[in-house]
Amino acid sequence: MSAAPALRVEGLVKRYKTGDEALKGVSLALPAGQVVGLIGPSGAGKSTLIRCINRLVEPTAGRVFLGDLELTALGGAELRRARRRIGMIFQEFALVERLTVMENVLSGRLGYVSFWQSFTRRFPPADIERAFALLERVGLVEHADKRADALSGGQRQRVGIARALAQEPDLLLIDEPTAALDPKTSRQIMRLIREICEERRLPAIINIHDVVLAQQFVERIVGLRAGRIVFDGPAEALDDAALTRIYGEEDWTAVRRRAAAEARLEALDEERLEGLA
Ligand SMILES: Nc1ncnc2c1ncn2[C@@H]1O[C@H](COP(=O)(O)OP(=O)(O)OP(=O)(O)O)[C@@H](O)[C@H]1O
Ligand SMILES: [Mg+2]
Numbered sequence: 001m002s003a004a005p006a007l008r009v010e011g012l013v014k015r016y017k018t019g020d021e022a023l024k025g026v027s028l029a030l031p032a033g034q035v036v037g038l039i040g041p042s043g044a045g046k047s048t049l050i051r052c053i054n055r056l057v058e059p060t061a062g063r064v065f066l067g068d069l070e071l072t073a074l075g076g077a078e079l080r081r082a083r084r085r086i087g088m089i090f091q092e093f094a095l096v097e098r099l100t101v102m103e104n105v106l107s108g109r110l111g112y113v114s115f116w117q118s119f120t121r122r123f124p125p126a127d128i129e130r131a132f133a134l135l136e137r138v139g140l141v142e143h144a145d146k147r148a149d150a151l152s153g154g155q156r157q158r159v160g161i162a163r164a165l166a167q168e169p170d171l172l173l174i175d176e177p178t179a180a181l182d183p184k185t186s187r188q189i190m191r192l193i194r195e196i197c198e199e200r201r202l203p204a205i206i207n208i209h210d211v212v213l214a215q216q217f218v219e220r221i222v223g224l225r226a227g228r229i230v231f232d233g234p235a236e237a238l239d240d241a242a243l244t245r246i247y248g249e250e251d252w253t254a255v256r257r258r259a260a261a262e263a264r265l266e267a268l269d270e271e272r273l274e275g276l277a
Helices: 046-053 076-084 101-109 115-119 125-137 153-166 183-200 211-217 240-247 253-276
Strands: 007-015 021-030 035-039 061-066 086-090 171-175 204-207 220-225 228-234
Touching (some): 007 046, 021 046, 021 061, 035 183, 046 061, 046 171, 046 204, 076 086, 086 153, 101 125, 125 153, 153 183, 171 183, 183 204, 183 211, 211 253
Parallel strands (some): 035 220, 086 171
């Protein structure tokens, strides 16, 4: 096994054609299995950072390594192959509405099967077995044959997670996974992501608006402000001073109160889950 961090970002700069400098030299390394919550005000560069990592957005400068592989040095087929190793999960789920849950999960395998197999949607049995196992893991097995557009928001996000995992990724990039969900469902989805990353030793970056949710479910928080990292530390270290550094001067009492309330709810959920186990 290599000792290299699972993901390493070095001096990433992104200047859009409009002149906007969205990233001004961002460096970050994640060991396997670590989940990082990326927080920061709107426009701070959170989405740009995760898109530069898989080069959906082309960085202006800097380097990105996935294990020993330099993603920023790849082109064409090599880049496509490397991208299979990166699972993306989006706020808007990005499911194919008229396809079933199972077909959506199998679409995570598209990078691996031949054009003809994907065209006829004839996937190898091993892929189908794997997809079933994933649906089981995210609690959707009984919905496998339902069309995606017949699911609730939380269920749709579970499909999104299963589809990303079907790729057998070495990294997850997750942009606002709970922005379209109610608070309880958001906690369930965050818990699921955290557990899955632990089980599979997957590193993940989660862009998340909700500081309370981030602090509750993620071990390490990175705070971005105007294209620069202004906080990087354990969730417990995110105090009012750090929040002010990230978001600017604000009264954090309401945030603290909500954090306490959510922690109580989460403790209740966990007790109930343990009771069921
Ligand atoms: N395609 C683009 N072309 C030009 N400028 C862009 C583009 N995408 C983002 N930007 C600019 O880059 C900066 C960072 O945007 P980005 O979307 O990364 O922020 P964000 O932190 O994800 O914000 P939000 O929390 O609102 O999603 C902003 O100033 C934005 O206007
Ligand atoms: Mg964004």
